[in-house]
Amino acid sequence: MARLLRPKHLPEPTLHRLPIYQRxxxxxxxxxxxxxxxxxxxxLAGASSTTVRRDLSYLGPLGTRGSGYDPNTLFxxxxxxxxSQLHYDVVMVGMGNLGRALVNSTSFLVHGARIAGIYDIxxxxxxxxxxxxxxxxxDGGLEQAAVGVICVPPEQAQGVAEKLVASKVSAILNFAPQVLTVPLGTVVRYVDFSIELQIVMYHLTNGTGPLGGGILHTLGITPPVALRST
Amino acid sequence: MARLLRPKHLPEPTLHRLPIYQRxxxxxxxxxxxxxxxxxxxxLAGASSTTVRRDLSYLGPLGTRGSGYDPNTLFxxxxxxxxSQLHYDVVMVGMGNLGRALVNSTSFLVHGARIAGIYDIxxxxxxxxxxxxxxxxxDGGLEQAAVGVICVPPEQAQGVAEKLVASKVSAILNFAPQVLTVPLGTVVRYVDFSIELQIVMYHLTNGTGPLGGGILHTLGITPPVALRST
DNA sequence: GGATGTGAAGTAGTTCACAGCC
DNA sequence: GGCTGTGAACTACTTCACATCC
Structure with a gap:
């Protein structure tokens, strides 16, 4: 009983780290x-071992004391x-360079997401x-989907958002550098490259230690030449 | 004196929100x-008014009691x-769709960043x-720069990272879904679209309120048709 | 021995509530 | 009156330290 009494929603920081551990x-x-x-x-993930254990403990006990975690089970x-065992349909609007990069990416479409349609004007x-x-x-109307992805120029983003809302998506992932206005209840998440760049530049200017943040950053521990990915 | 006794580095969450306020x-x-x-x-930013005031207070007093902030001053x-008043050179490796999208983006190159070179194999x-x-x-060697941006396929990311380190960049912005190993002291920041998608899907599955997180999300307050960007 | 999982302590960030100023 | 700026209270996250189990 007490076993099941974990907080029902994972802490946001944990949520950001889980996909890294998974990778x-x-x-x-x-x-x-x-x-x-x-x-x-x-x-590898840029977190302390304690944080890792705490994060994973939210998922239930899945390690083996004395040895560690099995990568497959963990994944x-x-x-x-x-x-990711459920499946969500995703519609993507805007097939410029960015849209094409996302569709072609090996990793953007995580298990569980499926492209229901891609659009442009x-x-x-x-x-x-x-x-x-x-x-x-x-203009032909959008396929029904749970998630809409916006990768159009900023001037067109609000218009597209309205189309997505009209076609009843529940969540929008917005890659356009433009603040959107949507009805309450629609989840909007912004992905903004320039913010990342600005944060890097701030840390450079201030020599601030880069530890602790939304998106992870790794301080490797071995010299670069020692390790090589295959 | 006490005036100047603000914490010397801004809290990470504040750092993520400032660019949004700026926009x-x-x-x-x-x-x-x-x-x-x-x-x-x-x-508009998806934060409480108190949080906004607290965030801005780190920058020193810049509002006017009774009315608010002047957008220009704030910006x-x-x-x-x-x-952003300093300028940093940026080299970008990988001119596939993503690389081209970034170079052509109106917003990626914030004031203060300058492209010193773009590369591919x-x-x-x-x-x-x-x-x-x-x-x-x-292969011709990289231009000297403070920041390196990696937008190559994951298999090539570690190799590129090593080249960047060899050419003495201080920070790497990695768009490849690949954990990098670099010498201690090099800042690596990961930008990972699939993580964003996974987080959205988690919130959909769990009906979790989307408030409070690394990258901002807005819950608009007016009906979508009411506002239109120009 | 060695690593997990977790109460307890500590730290960071957010929100409350209100004094201060326009 | 209205909104900023900030101590004080609170909440969330991280880290410590260790009992627990392989």
Missing amino acids: IAGEWAKRGERQIDSTNLGD QKISEVLG DPEVIGTKVGDHEVQSV | IAGEWAKRGERQIDSTNLGD QKISEVLG DPEVIGTKVGDHEVQSV
Whole structure:
């Protein structure tokens, strides 16, 4: 009983780190490793080993005392918790460079997300193929989906947001540098590259230690030449 | 004296919000508004008015009691604090869709950052122009710069990171979904779209309120049709 | 022995509530 | 009257330290 009395929603910082742990676990599993401990994970993810253990403890007990965590189990469990076993349809509006980069990315479409449609307004682009998908006109109405992704120029972002809301998406991932106004109840998440750049520049100017932040940053521990990814 | 005894480094969460306030201030200034108050800012940025005031108070007193903040002053002051008055050279490696999207973006290159060079390994791409810049071969050595941006496929990311380290960048912004190993002292910041998508999906599954997080999200307060950006 | 998982302590960030100023 | 700026209270997150189990 008390077992199940974990807080029902994960702390936001934990939520940001879980996908990182998952990626590391995936890399280790692929490399054939059978165990990874909280210190390894922490070094690679830029978190302390204690933080790693605390984060993972929210998912239930899944390590083995004395040895560590099994990368496969870890990967699997994080998938479950993040809801990747369900599937969500995603519509993407704006097939410029960024839109194409996202559709073609090996990693953007995590397990659980499925592209239901990709859209643009440019007649030159409509009808062309990006990956497996044909670009549709945004005027023809949007496919029903849970998540909408906006990658249009900032001037058009609000208009697209309104179309997405009208077609009843529940969440919007906005890559345009533009603040959106949407009805209460629609989740909007901003992804903003320039913010990241600004934060880096602030840390450079101030020599501030880069530890502790929203998106993770790793301080590697071995010289660069010593390790090489395969 | 006590005036100057503010904590010397801004809290990370504040650091993430400042660029958002700045963007909003910019939009209001352009629209000719002469005042914006902490409630307006908070609604648009997805933060409480108290948080806005606390954040801005770190920059020194810059509001007017009774009315609010002047958008221009606000914009200016945030620029200063984020170090945008200094200028940093940036090299970018990988001119696929993502790299091109970043170079062409109106907003990625915030005031203070300057592209010192853009690179690729693909002979097809080397020599072509992206925006105002000609793509150089990555084998010819990199221009000296403070910040390196990685937008290559994950398999190549570690190799590029090592090149960047060798050419003495102080900070790396990594868009590849790949954990990097670098010498201690090099700042690495990860930007990872799939993490954002996963977090959105988690919130959808769990109906968790989206408030409070690293990257901001706005819950608009007016119906979508009421406002339109120009 | 060695690493997990977790109460308890500590720290950082947010929110309350209101004095101070326009 | 209205809104800023900030001590004081609170809440959330992290870190310590250690009992627990393989």
